[in-house]
Amino acid sequence: MTARPSPHHFVPDLSFVFAQSLSGLTAAMFLFLIASGLSLIFGVLRVLNFAHGTFYMLGAYAAYQIVQWLGTGPVSFWLSALGAALGVALLGGIVERLLFQRLYGKEELYQLLFTYALVLILGDAAKLIWGTQQKSLSRPPGLSGAVTMLGATIPYYNLFIILLGPAIALGFWFALQRTRAGRLIRAAALDRETLGALGVNVNALYTGVFVLGSFLGGLGGALITPMRAIVPGMDTDVIVEAFVVVVIGGLGSFWGTFLGALIYGQVLSFGILFFPRFSIFSIFALMAAVLIVRPWGLLGRPLR
Amino acid sequence: MSLRRIPWAALVFVAALFVPALGTRYYTFLANDVLIWALFATSLNLLVGYTGLVSFGHAAYFGIGAYTTGILMKKAGVSFLLAFPAAGLLAALFALVFGFFCVRLTRIYFAMLTLAFAQIVWAVCFKWNEVTGGEQGMPEIPYPDFGWIDRVAAFVPVLGGYRTAEQFYFLTLVLVAVCLLILRRIVGSPFGRMLATIRENPERAEFIGVNVRRYELAAFVLAGAFAGLAGGLFGIFNRGVFPDFAYWTKSSEVLIMTLLGGMGAFFGPALGAAVLIWLNQQIVSYTEYWPLVLGTILVVLLFVFPGGIAGALALLLRRSRRGVARA
Numbered sequence: 223m224t225a226r227p228s229p230h231h232f233v234p235d236l237s238f239v240f241a242q243s244l245s246g247l248t249a250a251m252f253l254f255l256i257a258s259g260l261s262l263i264f265g266v267l268r269v270l271n272f273a274h275g276t277f278y279m280l281g282a283y284a285a286y287q288i289v290q291w292l293g294t295g296p297v298s299f300w301l302s303a304l305g306a307a308l309g310v311a312l313l314g315g316i317v318e319r320l321l322f323q324r325l326y327g328k329e330e331l332y333q334l335l336f337t338y339a340l341v342l343i344l345g346d347a348a349k350l351i352w353g354t355q356q357k358s359l360s361r362p363p364g365l366s367g368a369v370t371m372l373g374a375t376i377p378y379y380n381l382f383i384i385l386l387g388p389a390i391a392l393g394f395w396f397a398l399q400r401t402r403a404g405r406l407i408r409a410a411a412l413d414r415e416t417l418g419a420l421g422v423n424v425n426a427l428y429t430g431v432f433v434l435g436s437f438l439g440g441l442g443g444a445l446i447t448p449m450r451a452i453v454p455g456m457d458t459d460v461i462v463e464a465f466v467v468v469v470i471g472g473l474g475s476f477w478g479t480f481l482g483a484l485i486y487g488q489v490l491s492f493g494i495l496f497f498p499r500f501s502i503f504s505i506f507a508l509m510a511a512v513l514i515v516r517p518w519g520l521l522g523r524p525l526r
Numbered sequence: 527m528s529l530r531r532i533p534w535a536a537l538v539f540v541a542a543l544f545v546p547a548l549g550t551r552y553y554t555f556l557a558n559d560v561l562i563w564a565l566f567a568t569s570l571n572l573l574v575g576y577t578g579l580v581s582f583g584h585a586a587y588f589g590i591g592a593y594t595t596g597i598l599m600k601k602a603g604v605s606f607l608l609a610f611p612a613a614g615l616l617a618a619l620f621a622l623v624f625g626f627f628c629v630r631l632t633r634i635y636f637a638m639l640t641l642a643f644a645q646i647v648w649a650v651c652f653k654w655n656e657v658t659g660g661e662q663g664m665p666e667i668p669y670p671d672f673g674w675i676d677r678v679a680a681f682v683p684v685l686g687g688y689r690t691a692e693q694f695y696f697l698t699l700v701l702v703a704v705c706l707l708i709l710r711r712i713v714g715s716p717f718g719r720m721l722a723t724i725r726e727n728p729e730r731a732e733f734i735g736v737n738v739r740r741y742e743l744a745a746f747v748l749a750g751a752f753a754g755l756a757g758g759l760f761g762i763f764n765r766g767v768f769p770d771f772a773y774w775t776k777s778s779e780v781l782i783m784t785l786l787g788g789m790g791a792f793f794g795p796a797l798g799a800a801v802l803i804w805l806n807q808q809i810v811s812y813t814e815y816w817p818l819v820l821g822t823i824l825v826v827l828l829f830v831f832p833g834g835i836a837g838a839l840a841l842l843l844r845r846s847r848r849g850v851a852r853a
Contacts, residue, residue: 270634272778324829330633331580335785336828338778342821350815458775462645469638503649510642514627517635 237373242491248380250487251387252446256460257467257479258394259438265411265474266431267326269333273340275461276348277314277436281306281443282452283348286357299362299448307441314436318429326428341457349454359447379448386445390438391480398476407431411474466509472522481521535706535793542699546692556807558695560800561702562760567783567795568709569752574781575789576713577745578725579629582637582777583644586624587617587750589651589772591757593658596667596767606670610701610758617754618747620647625746629739641774651769663768667761669694698759705752710792712748721745782824788836797835 260274288302317340325333360366365378398404406427409417418424450456467486471478489508493501518524542561546554566588573579591613598609624643631639651658658664672693679686688696712718724731724738732738761767770776787798802820809819831838 268634270637321825321829328832330637331574331781331785332828332832334580334582334637335778335781335824338782339821339824339828342817342824346815346818346821350818462641462774465638465641469642473634499653503646503653506642506645506649510627510639510646513631513635513639513642517631517639 235373240372241374241376242495243488244374244376244380244384246487246491247484248383248449248487249490250483251383252442253463253467253486254387254480254483255390255442255445256439257464257471257483258390258476259435259442260464261468261471261474261476261479262407262438263432263435264468265476266407266414267428269322269330269337270465270473271435272334272337272461273317273344274337274435274439274464275457275459276341276344277310277439278443278446278460279452279454279457280313280344280348281310281440282447282456283352283357283443284309284440285444285447286352286359286452289359294360294363296363299359303441303444306444307437310440310443311433311437314439315429315433318432322432323425323428341461345454345457352452354454357452359452361448383445387480387483391477395476403430463505466505469509469519470512472519475519475522478519478521482519539699539703543696546688546695551689551691554692554695556803558691558698558763560803561695561698562756562763563780563783563799563803564796565702565705565759566753566756567780567787567799568706568792569749569756570780571784571789571792571795572709572713572721572745572749572752574784575794576718576725577721577742578728579742579745580633580637581628581640581746581749582774582781583640583642584749584753584780585772585774585776586640586644586647587621587753588757588760588776588780589644589647589767589769590620591617591754592761592767592771593651593664593757594754595758596664596761597657599670599762600664600667606762610755613758614751614755617757618751621747621750621754622743625743625750629742629746641777644772644774644777648769648772648774651772658767658769661769663766665766667764667766669762670697694762698763701755701759705755706796709748709752713792717741717744782820784834786823786827786834788834788838790833791836791840794834794836801835 256274256278259277260271263269263271263274284306285299285302288305289298292298292301322333322336325336361377361379365382368375368377369381370376398408406417406422409422410424410427410431414424417427463486467482468474468479469482470485471480471482485508486505489504490501493504497504512519516522542557545557549557566584569587570581570584573581573584594613594616595606595609598604598612599606604612624640628636628639628643652661654660669690672690675685675688675693713721720731720736720741724736724741728738731741757771760771783798783802784795785798786802787796788794791797805819805823806816810816813819827834833841
């Protein structure tokens, strides 16, 4: 490449590329947090949960609410994030036990529309409780600064998220491979009838998976509060993004979700840079292309 | 006389003709809205109810139709006579291309790919400022030229004296009625029967030598075409075309209408459209929390009346008839 400045092709310097890729990475790790819950629920329950984006939004609102109660102490942010995720997990468990469990074995359309009904109901409930004014939280003390790397300013909080993503991925992977619950989850994803015939309480397993998936969605929402405004409508936007991620990686595939999130983050952050008009378009085009060529995703397995 | 022998569709059509004369301007507006959504929902039912293909991106074709008619009439000054069929044609063309890929996939993957294509359409409408007006949409789509009605009204006084919005209502009524008639013929034809066979048992249909994919694609294109026509009308009715016509929440709205009315009956989705729009305007005068109400209705439907209103009515009718037979 020549260094000659040209009005049509500008050559971004290294620090700029670095900052851009880190911002893409941060977005990717958030999406991974959210999409991993979606993918987990799909992998075991075979249901695409439209309400997952709503759980994410509720996590954000709940975190905001808990910080209001606790005040701004040194640990109040972390307590609120944990509390919000647990609250959303509890809600997920209640919904699954009371309502969702009756729809297993029915047509997919009914399951999809039920999760959409949750989007409508819970989204409006959030509006009733918190209004339509946008809310925000400041970064937790200790992570409010920034570091300069390769000439780019990177907030500590972004670094924390970038490290948290792989940590959760590894922890998850370990739990899936090594623990009894993890083995059961993997078995249920492969063949739930046999698992039930072997005497495993599949219903309890489903509830557990739904609770865990909701926890991840709520945690993603709670942790994003210092970076994005909390507004009504953040649920319907994020769920489509999460769909793109799980579809690219492979529905139900754990590492696929991780890869899908990485691809999404980079495509979006560099797409905005070079083709601002086409960045959203290219994301959905990528999703369609993956579905056409490999419907089960980059790292997924074909469903039988 | 049995309830079934009454020509309900014709009665509703005749009754609808009197809405502008007897009702207020607002009722005409509502009835116009219902007509367009009835066509949109019925076109979706060709896929979901008759062929068993759950599309989560039907709004794409509605949006394409709306933009086609809107752009042609506003920017190119093309007459409605051409701009309206163009909406159906272009939507059908897109449905052919998108559907070609979609019908290769099954169930959840089919739904996801229809969603992806719809989001592509939405993203293009959202960003392509020069053609679609981008995020701001395209306001002030002109009404069709109704000068000919005034000229005819000189000889037939009954036709005179209506406002433009009412004239457009009559136009919508006639066009939607014709479209529904065609759709009715389609689902009653051998082709329609074959779609039902495919829905019930695709493997078996394949086994007796039916090219399942080709039939599914044909249904997809037809459904897209009629959704496009509905969109073309809606852009004019709405006095503007906006990118959210193609957003995924629109696709789920029309799915809810279809389910509410009942997918098992031809006029179920139209009934669903009427009930949902009427309920909406009743409820928004009390509360702004319409989605909350809609979500609750949906939950009740899914758990108590999975057959929708038409299904519940059919059940009621059967019970009452059994009661009469016993007495």
